[in-house]
Amino acid sequence: MAKSTTRFVCQSCGAVYGKWAGKCDACDTWNSLVEEAGDSGPAASPATARLTRGNRKLLDLVPLEGETAEAPRMVTGIAEFDRVCGGGLVAGSALLVGGDPGIGKSTILLQAMAALGKTGKRALYISGEEAIAQVRMRAKRLGLEKSPVELAAATSLADIVATLEQAPAADAVVIDSIQTMWSDALESAPGTVAQVRACAQALVRVAKARGTAVILVGHVTKEGQIAGPRVVEHMVDTVLYFEGERGHQFRILRAVKNRFGPTDEIGVFEMRDTGLSEVSNPSALFLGDRSGSAAGSVVFAGIEGTRPVLMEIQALVVRTTLGTPRRAVVGWDGGRLSMVLAVLEARCGASFGGYDVYLNVAGGLRVNEPAADLAVAAALLSSLDDTPIDPHTVVFGEISLSGAIRPVNQAENRAKEAAKLGFRAAIGPGGLKAFSGGLAVQEIETIGGLVNAVCHSKVPGEVR
Known part of the structure; x- marks a missing residue:
């Protein structure tokens, strides 16, 4: 007959302990161990396990190749x-x-x-x-x-x-x-x-x-x-x-x-x-409340699953009175923002040490793909320099630690979606012109090219 025992199970991660503890070592959660009943006995012993060997049977193995009906x-x-x-x-x-x-x-x-x-x-x-x-x-x-x-x-x-x-x-x-x-x-x-x-x-x-x-x-x-x-x-x-x-x-x-x-x-x-x-059409919805050109506002051409989605990324860079500048992020990864700021400071000489940085993805959407790096950097530089970017321009590309701009997947779909919604220009990685979709494309090889495009235009927002 099975012997009744007790065990303590973490309600956050499911880790099992033999005795109660105030903190779960697996997930570092306090006061999450709850006592539960368990069974242990001859059914779980190695001797009983050996007795079941005679009841085993060979599996029916089939080749990988074969016809299988698609799930209805x-x-x-x-x-x-x-x-x-x-x-x-x-x-x-x-x-x-x-x-x-x-x-x-x-x-x-x-x-x-x-x-x-x-x-x-x-x-x-x-x-x-x-x-x-x-x-x-x-x-x-x-x-x-x-x-x-x-x-x-x-x-x-x-x-x-x-x-x-x-x-x-x-x-x-x-x-x-x-x-x-x-x-x-x-x-x-x-x-x-x-x-x-x-x-x-x-x-x-x-x-x-x-x-x-x-x-x-x-x-x-x-x-x-x-x-x-x-x-x-x-x-x-x-x-x-x-x-x-x-x-x-x-x-x-x-x-x-x-x-x-x-x-x-x-x-x-x-x-x-x-x-x-x-x-x-989520792109039109997310961009429906956009006002005219404003410093720190950039349109990012992203991919969510199989569909391209355009969304607005907003940045605000202001001088701080605190000893440690504040970094607040909504809708993006805070660790990735720190990486982009570090690359801008190391490769471009842009200093954010004395500024609070606020970043927001408008509309309540959360962005997970690294292709948003270039759009975030453009929004940060635009706000820092107080120079608006052309509201009819989309930006996308991945930034490496060396400052190089890496290509992204489905660039053609991103460009086509932007052109369909009336955008006229795009800033992105090298090779983008092959998938321009009718947009005036400015290819950026390094992060320094983005600084020139955003902060040193004779006409604010002009993409050349």
Whole structure:
């Protein structure tokens, strides 16, 4: 008979300890160890493991080459949502959606289930945080009260699994949220590492067996990561993050993992009184509020997934009264800003030591690609020299530590998107003229060329 033991599990990273400690050595989190029940006994002993050798069988090995049918898709009709999922929901797949509280996770998923239900699919929405009346109130506010979506309010894993295993099988189901689910097979409380891991594993297993697309909603930590063990992200097929700033109406649905489509794909939505509406041309939306030419304002031609997106990067460089100048960044990597500042000081002689530097990506979008280096440097130099850059010019390129400007991927798509939106010029790395797309191109080989283009033009903003 198995011997009952106890163990202490970190609720942040899932590390297991034999005794309690105030701090987790794996993730440096304080007061995160919680006691949980565990089993150890003859079933886990080496002697028992040797007894099972006779039951082993050889795997059916097949060649890598072969014909495999493409996974069928369930298109919801919400183009931005389908884009991020890789063309629609895949039957039997598991998705994990995370985001800050109130960002719109429940809203977009209720809209997706309503759209899927209108196509004749059986869509379920199971809420562990809200009562059925609350979900109905949201649906009425969104104008979806007549949508063929089945609702339930439950937190018991056994009840939910029994519901999903009945016939007819559901085509798609939303579990809102995985942190509220609990299994009576475990003694730990809902939301703990053991409960989240067990409930997610059971739901993924049902999804594969029944051909149901299961969408799990996950809470996030203060750092923006999905709460609970990272093993949940490995279990599921797709991980989506819902991003956005409370002060902006824009919301970004970003794929960071997708076994059935491209990663780093984004869908852009606009929050309105009637819910989230998709934005088919995000570049025009992000640049819609731009004023005339202003020092420190630069348009960056970026790539998000498979689509080019133009956005405004703003920089403000002001003299400081502090002993240590301040560096504030919104929407970009602060470490990368420090690198760009160091290159400008070492290779160009530009001094930022006595200045506070503020950098912002307008619209609430977050930029992760290194191609934004040149645009950030141009915005910093423009603000430092108080020289506006031509508002009809786009800038992109990667800066190396030597000061050289490196080429970036999909330069042709960036240039075409800029030309389509009415831009007339581009500043970028060498070889850009081959993909100009009709733009007047100024190629920059080193960071010194950018200084000449931004700070030493006879006419402010003139690109020659």
